[in-house]
Amino acid sequence: MxxxxxxxxxxxxxxxxxxxxxxxxxxxxxxxxxxxxxxxxxxxxxxxxxxxxxxxxxxxxxxxxxxxxxxxxxxxxxxxxxxxEIELQKNIESLLAQPVAETRLEENTIILPGKALRSMPDTLTKIQRLLSNETHAVIATDDGDDIALALEAGIHISEQRRHSFLEPLQGAKRLYISNAHLLRALHRWLPATELCALGYSLSQLNELTSKLNKGDLYLIEAQSFHFDHKQKITHYDQLRYQQGCQTNMDLQRNAIPTAAGALNTLRPALDSTEQGNWILSGRNVQRIVVECAEDGLAMSQVTHHPVLHIADLMGA
Ligand code: SF4
Ligand code: SF4
Missing domain, CATH: 1.10.1060.10 (Alpha-helical ferredoxin)
Incomplete structure (x- = not known):
């Protein structure tokens, strides 16, 4: 089409x-x-x-x-x-990391958390524990933030940079990926590896979701939700019915996004406050729980209610 x-x-x-x-x-x-x-x-x-x-x-x-x-x-x-948009192109190309010789990680399970989660070490440690049930999960040194931005913008990624990003991941059986653009690309690049959306995977853990209640607004990460809409919609509907929480789904059964994407953060075209207010519009909530750390940062700008990452429900 x-x-x-x-x-x-x-x-x-x-x-x-x-x-x-x-x-x-x-x-x-x-x-x-x-x-x-x-x-x-x-x-x-x-x-x-x-x-x-x-x-x-x-x-x-x-x-x-x-x-x-x-x-x-x-x-x-x-x-x-x-x-x-030559200036934008140059900006993003300058952010693409120089390829470095990377060694293959030995672990079966690797987490690619993205920049915002990396700045939340306590939350990241909880995620590592939560996803280490079968095998020890490690955090990737290079989680391809620059590649995710280039994919979103439509910028060419050199073969050397792609190789240096993929090489450490080649031995893994399972990857948890925070960024939806990266997740989509990895389906093409590593077809034999089990690839999981990080936020969605956490939303399947009962020890976390059992802590949600009717005062909560649960923020589904919009990009990975829409990329796999048919499979995920039933899961989130059940979550809503079972826990009584609200979600950022609109009447068309789509997830309203924040404007926290990498491209809009680098060069804002849409107003993130307006997006946050749209999500909150008409809702009476006491707490916001997010799957995506970037969404959490965006929502913190528009509400005085607590905003926490779903992993922080561990032990809450
Ligand atoms: S939904 Fe939008 S893109 Fe698709 S046919 Fe209608 S107007 Fe065109
Ligand atoms: S911003 Fe609008 S055009 Fe772009 S992906 Fe979202 S719904 Fe589609």
Whole structure:
């Protein structure tokens, strides 16, 4: 399916943070695809292309089953090739780590926590304990933050950098990955390895979720939820029914994202306060529990209620 299949039904607008914030159809998949159908240039659609959070909410709503997020990533790549957003490209390329000779880790289970969780050593230790039931889980030295950002932005990753990132992971049987873009790419790069979304895996541990209650707002990590919507929706519905907590699902059964993605943090296009207020709108909550550390940082900016990572429910 390509942008030419878009028939302009507007369903993708309903959950789209770009449209919610701008109220301008140009800032939506429909606006981007209709513009392309009328021969718009990459330059003309660039503001919308680079405002997209790649949250994936539109993917699950589109009746034409257009893979919208993949298409937006491709259009970003094409825009860079045409010399559009050259400063952003240079910025991200400068953040791509220099390849270093890495040795293969011996452990069966490796956790790739991402930058925000790394700055929470106590939480990270709890995660390590929680996921070490069968085998000892280790934290990857190189968890590919730079690669995740490049994937999100549509920046080329050199073969050497990709190799130096993957080499330590080659011996693992199971990886827990915090970043949804990295998780998706690893499905292609390491097809024989068991790959698990970190937040989703923690949300399956009864010793954590049994601590949730009706005063809690449980924040599902939007990107990995939408990438695997059909499988995950039942799990989160059960969590909500069993514990009585609220979630950030909207009426279309999509998870409203924060604007905490790496690209929007590097160069803000959407207002994170507005996203946080949308999530909180109409809800009476006493506590916010997040799967994703970046979401926790974003929500702390818009509420006086406690915000904690799901792993911190351990022993709470
Ligand atoms: S991925 Fe999210 S922000 Fe981007 S167009 Fe789709 S719904 Fe909008
Ligand atoms: S939901 Fe799909 S078909 Fe409908 S307007 Fe959006 S992109 Fe086009």
């Amino acid at each position: 390509s942008h030419s299949n878009c028939h302009g039904c507007s369903l993708c607008l309903l959950s789209c943070p770009m449209w919610q914030q701008r109220r301008d159809v140009q800032y939506s998949p429909q606006g981007i695809f209709k513009a392309l159908q009328h021969n718009a240039t990459h330059d003309e659609i660039a503001p919308a292309l680079f405002s997209c959070l790649l949250c994936g909410a539109c993917d699950v709503l589109c009746p034409e089953q257009i893979d919208i997020t993949d298409m937006i990533k491709t259009l970003r790549q094409e825009a860079f090739v045409k010399g559009i």
